[in-house]
Amino acid sequence: MYILSVMADHPPPPLDSTPLLTTDIPLLPAPIVNGEGGQQVILVQVNPGEAFTIRREDGQFQCITGPAQVPMMSPNGSVPPIYVPPGYAQQVIEDNGVRRVVVVPQPPEFHTGSHAVIHRPPPPIPGFIPLPAMMPPPPRHIYSPVTGDVASQYTPQYHPAQVYGDLDALSTHGRSNLRDERSSKIHERLQKKLKDRHGVQKEKLNSPPFSPKKSTSPINESNGLIKGQNSGLNTGQAKNKHKGKGGSPVEAEIQEKDDETKALEALLSTVSKPVASDIQARSVTLSWSSPSSLISEENDGTCSPEAYTYEILLSSSGKDGKYKVAYSGEKTSVTMDDLRPATDYHARVQAESNCVKGSLSEEASFTTLSCEPETPNNPRITNRTKNSLTLQWKASCDNGCKIDRYLLEWDEGKGNKEFCQCYDGPQKQFRLTKLSPAMAYTFRLAAKNDMGTSGFSEEVEFYTSGSAPTMPASPTLNKAGISWLSMQWTKPSGTPSDEGISYILEMEDETSGYGFKPIYNGDDLTFTVKNLRRSTKYKFRVIAYNSEGKSSPSEVVEFVTCPDRPGAPSKPSVKGKVHAHNFRIVWDPPKDNGGAAVTKYVLEMSEDSNGNKWDVIYSGMTREYLCDHLCPGSTYRLQVHCISDGGKSAVSDTLLVQTPAVFPGPCQPPRLQGRPRAREVQMKWAPPQLDGGSPVTCYSLEMLPADANEHREVYQGHDLECTVASLLPGKAYSFRLRAANKAGFGPCSEKCEIITAPGPPDQCRPPQITCRSATCVLIHWEAPNNNGAEITEYRVEWGGMEGSMQICYCGPGFNYEVKGLSPAIVYYCRVQAVNIAGAGHFSDVVACLTPASVPAAVTSLWGVKEEDINSSSYCPSTCLAIQWEKPCDHGSDITTYSIDYGDKQPIAVYKATSYILDHLQPDTTYRIRVQALNSLGAGPFSHSVKLKTKPLPPEPPRLECAVYSHQNLKLKWGDGASKALPTDSIQYHLQMEDKNGRFVSLYRGPCHTYKVQRLNESTSYTFHIQACNEAGEGPFSSEYVFTTPKSLPAALKDGVSDPI
Known part of the structure; x- marks a missing residue:
């Protein structure tokens, strides 16, 4: 059901052409037209030039100006009454099931009483509520309805009954969203003026009310809501072009309120522009002064508001760019955070009071400081192989300072979240090599500039490439059943045994028409397909896959389920x-x-x-x-x-x-089960063909060695096999068997000849080790028992640790010489004999300690930088500082080091690893080498390093005064030109003594002249000079004193004489 409230002279527009209040508000579904449900949605249409006031769920009042459609919900299905002001009548029009309530004018009625009839709107029906999710936001300032002949009586809104007491109460509730007490006081003064106006116009209230008349000029006023200027709010001015005697009291009151608003806007526009201070990379402090307290006396004695609200607007796209509100509050100083570093900002301030805004202040410009770069994005991978990864990244925001390096860290594939540096440089890509295939590596990235290092990016994990499996062989049928098929398959050829591979078994049932569908996905090599139809053909293929991808499907095979079998016959x-x-x-x-x-x-x-x-x-x-x-x-x-x-x-x-029983017959000869072993054989036999009618209860196995004359029983029992142990390797043995039942033993079987296999050699005795020198030993061993097969080789294991020895010799000899050993080290050795049957046990481990020897050569020797030397006596022109790493002492402590540096006698240093060579020639190159010594002698010299002493600092030049003047002196020194040449390496430092007796610097550079200016006449000045080069600063010269002459007197003017 739709309810449209239409004012006079404004025909209702079609429902589908009426614009909604906002396009962002979602519409409800199609409303129930003449529905029987418990709830109905009602659309109140507000035409242009009208206003509609409602109360929201939170108690606030909201004034909605047209054109708009306000959706409202009636829980009980009733239609709320539409208030009809005097001079209007409502008509109900029903068209196509849609009921329209239209407010139309009627002929005016004149009242003869002594006072005007005040019409109050009725309270709304309980339960009739607006839909808050579909209403526009409330206006920021609402004036109370003005009083008068017609406007005071027309209030098209629905308030609870308690809202309507008198006109003052209605005005007060209409302004429930005013912010502070100060604005309330200003409004009370305005109401007092309006009441005074009512007293003047009291007689006019007794006259009949005026009929509504369409204005010839636009007055944008609805429920006291007036559009303003420079504020963006509906609080501006509304003027009638026709003023004067014919104007109504309502127009005069609107003019007074407009003057009050203009005065407040002018006051708010006097706010000062903000001042930027404490400028940082991402923050700044802005402060400003409150608007001027001066106000014109034309505002009927009203004073300026005491409370202001300020909005700070920022723009980072230029003075004329787009400004955004960055702060709103009552403070006059605020710190703005979350700014961008190295960015030009423009700030303006705007004051607000009583929902009236002033003009924007002048802009204030400032630039934030530079800082470390932003955290870069994750590096991405551009290329991968089995042994390398190529990473690439994009530059992050440098925050005003150019990025000069990137720091890339990784976990080396350990997965323990412990990172180390793998690249530090200016490039935006890096390639890591010598990686393991199919291995996960974790990386993170940071950027550096002169201001610092950014935070690390999020950790990202990349894998090196592996390889997908090759095409597997087709599955084979293990067994077929009536409703199942058991299949198996093998790993693809060339696949390592420890590689994890999974398989997908696909089946096609031709009767279904769906093609191949997966029926198994797992790691097993066998699978049984169940719930099949008997005597039916099925197609199968298998696919292998791993983390790198899938293989091609195998060739298709066909298997058929079996038909059902018959039952078993009866027992015979x-x-x-x-x-x-x-x-x-x-x-x-x-x-x-x-x-x-x-x-x-x-x-x-x-x-x-x-x-x-x-x-x-x-x-x-x-x-x-x-x-x-x-x-x-x-x-x-x-x-x-x-x-x-x-x-x-x-x-x-x-x-x-x-059948009836007899004695058992002869047995078949016993047979060897498996291959013969060196010290035991496995014998097996079968029951005799004739057991004589009685079960065989016992078997007897007899053995005859090759060097013996009598058989001996090695087994007796009912089993059909036995193991004969404690034999000798490579020997011949014969066996025979007989069976027995309850009647006794039967005849013996024929003989079975067996030769035991040869065995590995026995364990060798511990080898003998003889030290020939500190780096060479001789190992000797003896041959053990070969156990039936000739010994083909001996294996000698040698190592520095007992648990990690390696084979150093393999051959038929009985001794071996080990060279290249380290002195004073314990080595371990053992020997093993091997023949065709295998390898025997290793001998017991023997330990050997090599003799001590002279120290090893010093492997690292370098010169110490001058800034790393703490000695006060160090002079770079006559001294050189060297340092080296301690070499291996080879079993004897190092006592001294010998330093050889040219033709001079070597210097002995006691156990120290650094030394300062002094009393050297300036600007001279020395070749230096070091050797270590212990109680056994001197070790080899280290590699030579070339170090050069610096030249001596230059002597100070002679200082002369080339030109004298009463205010300046031109000083000269040295024999060079006045201007410095590019090849000059000597710098000069000129100083002058001040009034306090201290020398202050006048000039430092390569020139040979300097002009001292702004001096006093007839005054002596003291100077001294110093020469500097790459060797250092030389001594200051002796002090030179130069005096400025007196200045000449000023010339007399022509034709002018002093009076006598």
Whole structure:
């Protein structure tokens, strides 16, 4: 349902063409037209030139000016009453189910009473609330409705009943959003003036009210809301072009309020421009003065407001750029933070009071300081290989100071969050090499300039390249079932055994039409596909993948599920009597044939007492069979199964039949199980073909060594295998077997000849070590027992630690000389013998200590910089400071160092690693080398370093005065030209004595003349001079005294004489 409040002479615009209050407010769904629901959305249309006042949920009043549509919700579905001012009538128009309430004018009615009829709007219906999410923000200043003939009576708004007491109360509540007490006092003074105006116009109230009349000039006023200037708020002026005697009291009051606003705006515009102080890289302090307290007496005695609100507007795009509000408050000094370094800013201040704003002040300009760069973005990778990473980054904001270096750190692939520097330079890319494949490395980046170092970027992790797996072989079928297929596959060729690879098994069911779909994803090499249809063809392929990518799919293979098999036949039974050599058996068909007819029956018989071996004795469709050619005293097991198109059924229950018993027959010769070993063999045998009708209870295995004459029993028991140990390597042995049952032992089997394998050599004895020198030893060992095979080589392990020795010799010899050892070091050694059977045990470890020797050569020798020397007696012209690292002492403490520096006698230094050579010639190059000495002698000299002494500082030149004047002196020194040449290396330092007796510097440079100016006439001045070069500063000269002459008297003017 829509309610449109339309003023007179303004026809309601179409609903779809009426502009909304703001495009940012979301509209509700289409309103319920003549709906029966509990809630209805009502749109109140406010036309141009009108105003609509509502109260929000927080109690604040809001005045909405047209054109606008205000969405409101009626929880109980009722329509609120529309207030009709005097001279108007409301009409309800219903068109297409939409009800419109239109306010139209009516003929005026005249009242004859002694006072005007004051119409008060009725209270709104309870529960009728506006939709706050769709209302515009409230205006920052609302004037109370003016009183008069018509305007005081027309208030198109909905307030609670308690809001409407009298006109003063209505005015006070209409201004509930005023900010402070000072603004309230100003408003009270305005109300007092208005009441005085009411007294003057009291008689006019008794006359009939004027009918509303369309104004010929625009007066932008709605509910007391007037548009202003220079404020951006609806608090400006509204004037009628037709003034004078014909003007109404309302227009006069509007003019008075406009004058009050103008005076306040003029006062607020006197605020001073801000002053910038304490300028930093990202902050500045702005301060300003309050507006002037002077105010014109034309404002009827009102004084300036005591409380102001200020807004600071900043622009970083020039004086005429876009300004943004950076601060709003009552303070006159504020510190602005979050500024950009090295940026030009322009600031202006604007004062506000009683929702009236003054003009902007003049702009104040300032520039923030430079600072360290901004934190750079993460480095990105531009190229990667298995062993290298190329990183690149972009320059961050330099904050006013050029970035000269970048610092790149990494964790070296350790993943422990401990970073170290890998690059420090001006480039914006860096390539790291010698990395490990498929390894993660973490990096972070910082930028540097002259102001400092930025923070590090976020940590970023990059991987070196690996390689994707190659195409695997097609999966193979392990076993097929009725509803499942068990498959397996192998790793791709060339894949390391420790590389983690996963697999995707894909299957295609041609009946589904979806193509290949993954059915397994994991690390296993086998998988069983279940829930398949029996006797159906399926296609399969496998894909291998790792962290670097996927391989190509394998070739497609096809597998078919099996048909269902029939059930097992019944258990066979004996038909008739069991004889010694035969008996007859019969069986019944299976109860379930698996859906296919049985094609044949298979009868199996086992002569093994344990039923491990079954032989097929019959195959056919007949269900009866005569078993003959049997052995007396034997046990037979019989079972039957059937075969159909669906497969082979399970076997039936086993039938056990035993013939009469006799003594067991001979056994087959025992046989070797596996390959013979050096000291043991694994023997195995089978039961005798004839057990004599009684189970075999015991077997006896006998052995005959090659060098013996009698057999000895090595095993007796019921097992069919045994291990014979404690044999000698490479020897021949013979074995025989016999079986026994309850009737006794049967005959022995034939012999079985076996030769044991050769064995590795025995453990060597500890080797003997002889020291030939401090760097050479001789190792000697003896041959152990070879255990049936000739020793082919000996392996000698040697090392400085017992747990990390390495092979230093491999050959058939019995001694070896180890060279290149370090003196005074403990070495460890052991020996191992090897033959064709393998390697024997290592000997016990033997330790050897090499003799001590002279020290090693000094590997690092360098000259010490002059600024790193703390000695006061050090003179760079006659001294050289050197330093070296202590070498290895080779088992004997270093006692002294010998320094050789030319033709002079070497200098001995006791245990120190630095020395200052003095009494040298200036500007001379020396070749210096150092050697270490201990109790065993002197070690080799280090490499030579060339160091040069500096020349002596120059002597001071003679100082002369070339030109005298009463105010200046031109001084000259040396024999050179007055102007310095580019090749001059000598600098001169001229000083003059001041009044306090101290010498102050006048000139420092390469020139040979200097003019001293602004001197006093007839005055003596003292000077001295000093010469400097790369060798240092020379001594000051003796003091020179030069005196300025007296000045000449001024010339007399022509024709002028002093009176007598």
